[in-house]
Amino acid sequence: MVDSEGHPDGDEIALGSVLAALADPLRRQVVAELARAPGGTERTCASFGFPVSKATLTHHFRVLREAGLIRQVNRGNSRAACLRADDIEARLPGLLDLVAAEGGKK
Amino acid sequence: MVDSEGHPDGDEIALGSVLAALADPLRRQVVAELARAPGGTERTCASFGFPVSKATLTHHFRVLREAGLIRQVNRGNSRAACLRADDIEARLPGLLDLVAAEGGKK
DNA sequence: ACAAAGGTACGATGCAATCCGTACCTAAGG
DNA sequence: CCTTAGGTACGGATTGCATCGTACCTTTGT
Structure with a gap:
């Protein structure tokens, strides 16, 4: 079942x-950035700065x-996206780590 | 670098x-069946019985x-496919478990 | 009231993936 | 030698996906 949103x-x-x-690759980068950010981080769609x-x-x-993979909630003016880290980890353990690790070798 | 094959x-x-x-889904099932089989299992392409x-x-x-994901070697008459489990696990740890678990609830 | 910012909905386009039939190749077995 | 089984290579049809422009909506701020 899916909710109304x-x-x-x-x-x-x-x-x-x-x-x-x-x-x-673009979607994977969204997840990677959210996975590397502190838990519960909310980002707006436009804040990623993709050239599309x-x-x-x-x-x-x-x-x-x-x-x-993400949850989107209305934040008045805009719409915030946050990673559903707990749900994903419960169902597909380890997957987020793999995505977060890619391109993250600084 | 890739080899000649x-x-x-x-x-x-x-x-x-x-x-x-x-x-x-078809390719995922190939990997899932190989991942659930004993290590080093070799399967022929046709042995999966896909309707294609x-x-x-x-x-x-x-x-x-x-x-x-797989390695294909000539076995005289046909061509055997085996999972590159070690290589994948070394580079993407946990991924094979996720694929193997899907549909494998017996 | 108005404009600007952030998103959505819709329709169109271009490209890549999937799938197939056919022809062909190689090795095994009679 | 001939047949069969397992795969590959090539070309074509179809479908799906990523992308965009445009129009529109809602909220914030002036």
Whole structure:
């Protein structure tokens, strides 16, 4: 079941949808940055500074939301995205670490 | 670097390619069955019994091979595929467990 | 009231992935 | 030698995905 805003339940997060969502480099970077940030960090779509149009951004964040990777909540003016770290870790343990590690060798 | 048969080195296995390869349900099932089998198990392409043509099978196994997930060796008459479990586990620890667990609740 | 910022919805486009049929190759076995 | 089994290579059809422009909505701030 999904709520009215398109978020699947934690126990409905499907491996196939998650892998498909993470196959795109832009979406993977969103998850990677959120995973490396302190827990519960909220980011606005535009704050990532990707060189794509607003319409494309909406599309990518929808895919991430419907896969269960992020949660989007209304914050008045804009819409904040935060990683569903607990849900993902409970269902696909270790996956976030792999994504967070990529490109994070500073 | 890849060898003459299209196998990437263990340290060149890219997360993006692996996730893209595993995004397809058929390819994910190949990896899942190999991961659940005893270590070093060799399977022929046709032995999986997928309802697709031979040409399509070749395509999917090529994607898996070029992503570094399987190794294909000539076994005289046919061609055996085996999981590169050690290489994958070294580079993407935990990933194989996630794939193996899916659909494997017996 | 108005404008600006952040997102969404819709339709269109271009490219990549999937899938197939066919032809071909190689090795094993009669 | 001939047949069969397992794969590959090539070309084509179809579908899906990423991307965009445009129009529109809502909230904040002036």
